[in-house]
Every structure is written in C-alpha cells, then in structure tokens.
Amino acid sequence: MxxxxxxxxxxxxxxxxxxxxxGQRLGLLIDSVGTLRKAGEVAGVTxxxxxxxxxxxxxxxxxxxxxxxxxxxxxxxxxxYGTVASAHGAQAHTSVMPYLNFxxxxxxxxxAGNGALVDNEQALDFVAFQTRWLRRKGINxxxxxxxxxxxDSMEPTxxxxxxxxxxxxxxxxxxxAIYVLVVGNRLLIKRIHILMSGALRLISDNxxxxxxxxxxxxxxxxxxxxxxxxxGRSI
Numbered sequence: 365m366x367x368x369x370x371x372x373x374x375x376x377x378x379x380x381x382x383x384x385x386x387g388q389r390l391g392l393l394i395d396s397v398g399t400l401r402k403a404g405e406v407a408g409v410t411x412x413x414x415x416x417x418x419x420x421x422x423x424x425x426x427x428x429x430x431x432x433x434x435x436x437x438x439x440x441x442x443x444x445y446g447t448v449a450s451a452h453g454a455q456a457h458t459s460v461m462p463y464l465n466f467x468x469x470x471x472x473x474x475x476a477g478n479g480a481l482v483d484n485e486q487a488l489d490f491v492a493f494q495t496r497w498l499r500r501k502g503i504n505x506x507x508x509x510x511x512x513x514x515x516d517s518m519e520p521t522x523x524x525x526x527x528x529x530x531x532x533x534x535x536x537x538x539x540x541a542i543y544v545l546v547v548g549n550r551l552l553i554k555r556i557h558i559l560m561s562g563a564l565r566l567i568s569d570n571x572x573x574x575x576x577x578x579x580x581x582x583x584x585x586x587x588x589x590x591x592x593x594x595x596g597r598s599i
Contacts, residue, residue, distance in 0.1 A: 384420075385446060386443070386444065387418050387419060387420055389442065389443050389446065390417060390418045390424070390429070390432075390443065391418050392436075393432050393433060393436045393438060393443060394414065394418065394432075396436040396437075396438075397432065397435050397436055399411075400414060400415060403432060403435075406431055406432050406435045407425070407428035407429070407431055407432045408425075408427075408428050408431065409425070409428055414428075417429075426490070429443055429444070465492070465493050465494075465495050465498060465505040466490040466491070466492055467490065467491050467492075467493055467505070467508055467509060467510055467529065468489075468490055468509055468510065469489050469490065469491055469509075469510040469511075469512070469527060470509055470510065470511055470512075491510055491527075493505075493529075501593060501594075503529075503531055503593055504531070504533055507531055507532050507533035508529055508530060508531050508532065508590075508593070509529075509530055509532060509590075510527050510528065510529055510530070511527065511528050511530055511544065511551075511553075512525075512526075512527060513525065513526045513527065513528055513553060513595070516570055517568035517569070517570045517572075517573040518542070518553060518554075518555075518568060518569045518570060519569065519570045520569065520570075521542075521569045522542070522553065522569075522592075522595050523597060525597065525598070526595050526596065526597040527595065527596050527597070528544070528553065528592045528594070528595045529592070529593050529594040529595065529596075530544050530589070530590035530591065530592055530593070531590050531591050531593050532589060532590040533590075534588070534590055534591040535588045535590075536588075537556055537558060537564070537588060538591075539556070539557060539558050540555060540556070540557055541555070541556065541591055541592075542554070542555050542556075542591070542592040543555075543556055543588050543589075543590065543591050543592065544588075544589040544590050544591075544592065545566070545586055545587065545588060545589060546586075546587040546588075546589050547585070547586055547587075551589070552566070553592065554566040554567060554568065555567040555568075555569060559577070561579075561580055562580030562583065563577050563578060563579050563580050563583065564577070564578040564580075564583050564586060565577050565578075566578065566586075
C-alpha cells in the first residue's frame with residue numbers, strides 16, 4: 365500500500381481495488397459537487413486525475429475521496445461500499461475484499477500515563493484485520509478503531525508506542541478489563557476494578573504508578589469510550 369504525507373505525517377493513501385459500482389458512486393459525488401473541475405479542487409487533484417479515479421484508470425487517494433464525500437454530504441462508507449454509516453460513525457471500513465476490514469488508526473492518543481488531551485479524529489491510516497478473526501472474537505467491525513498509546517503506566521502489558529484496538533460499542537464495565545476512558549478533556553487507558561462499595565479503581569499495570577479510586581458518587585463522570593480488545597507493537 366502506497367504512502368504519502370498528510371499534515372507532515374506518513375499515511376497510507378490508496379484504497380485496495382476498484383469496482384464499477386464504486387466508479388458510479390464517485391460519479392454521483394462529482395455531479396453533486398457540480399463540475400469535474402470543482403470536484404477535483406475539493407479532492408485536491410486535477411480534473412483529469414479525478415476522472416481517472418472515476419474510470420478506474422488509477423487508484424484513488426483515500427483522503428481526497430473523504431473530502432469529496434464530505435462536500436457532497438455522503439459518508440466514506442457509502443462511497444467505498446454503498447453502505448450507510450453506522451450509529452458508531454462507521455469507524456471500520458469493510459474492504460472490497462470481503463475477508464478484510466480496514467480499521468482507521470486515529471490521531472487521538474490514549475495516555476497510559478497521567479492523561480493526554482483528546483486529539484482530533486482524523487485517520488492517520490488504515491490497518492487491515494481479517495473479518496473472520498474479528499467476528500470470532502465477538503468484535504463488531506463497524507464499532508472499532510485503533511488508537512496510539514502514549515506513556516508507560518500500563519507496562520509491561522501495553523507499552524508506549526503500541527496501538528490498541530478499541531471496541532467503542534462497549535460502555536459497560538467488566539471487572540479487571542482494560543478500557544479507554546474519557547475523564548474531563550483527557551483520554552486514559554486503565555484497567556478497572558469494581559470495589560464492593562461501587563467505587564471504580566483505575567489501575568496501572570506498572571507498579572510505579574499508584575491506582576486511583578473514583579467514589580461511586582462520582583463514577584458517572586468517568587465515561588467509558590471503549591474496551592481494549594487487542595493491542596500490537598513494532599519489534
């Protein structure tokens with residue numbers, strides 16, 4: 365998969381394949397925006413290049429398609445696959461290859477330390493997961509996203525620089541599972557233990573970091589953004 369630069373960062377830019385249906389939907393987007401030239405300006409390419417995308421003569425740039433879809437009031441899922449965005453914002457993108465799901469890796473970083481500011485939701489790139497693997501684990505592909513992990517408080521389980529697959533459809537708490545939490549304007553990744561009093565104990569796997577107890581009366585202020593269902597790292 366080719367790489368390019370978006371906002372100074374290395375990103376994956378090409379979608380894996382072309383179908384006539386995709387070309388027809390892209391044509392509808394172009395018509396919705398107005399002219400081929402205007403649509404090309406929105407997508408950030410020449411009208412000749414946009415026509416090549418539509419006709420299957422070259423692989424389209426995913427960010428350009430996303431900008432064009434937004435201008436036409438359509439979701440990226442609709443353009444790519446003819447589907448309507450899910451209640452979870454269509455976080456996962458089912459590939460034209462039915463055995464793969466392309467999960468977006470977001471710019472927002474979950475802190476495994478003392479918290480990180482919530483970043484924006486732009487996709488840095490997409491990582492392919494086998495649909496069968498996701499289903500076998502009970503994961504809804506439309507509700508997952510990948511987050512970068514920053515900090516060392518969850519070591520040795522999850523390390524600084526790892527990526528975590530988060531199921532955003534899960535907002536109930538299972539004792540001792542790892543969650544992404546929104547506390548104020550921070551994203552935190554912590555293991556949660558439910559105390560007999562109903563309080564929540566936010567646990568760092570790294571013994572150097574003390575746990576934090578959230579009284580039952582304040583537990584409502586801790587919002588569960590999702591449960592970590594997988595993580596990966598580079599060697």
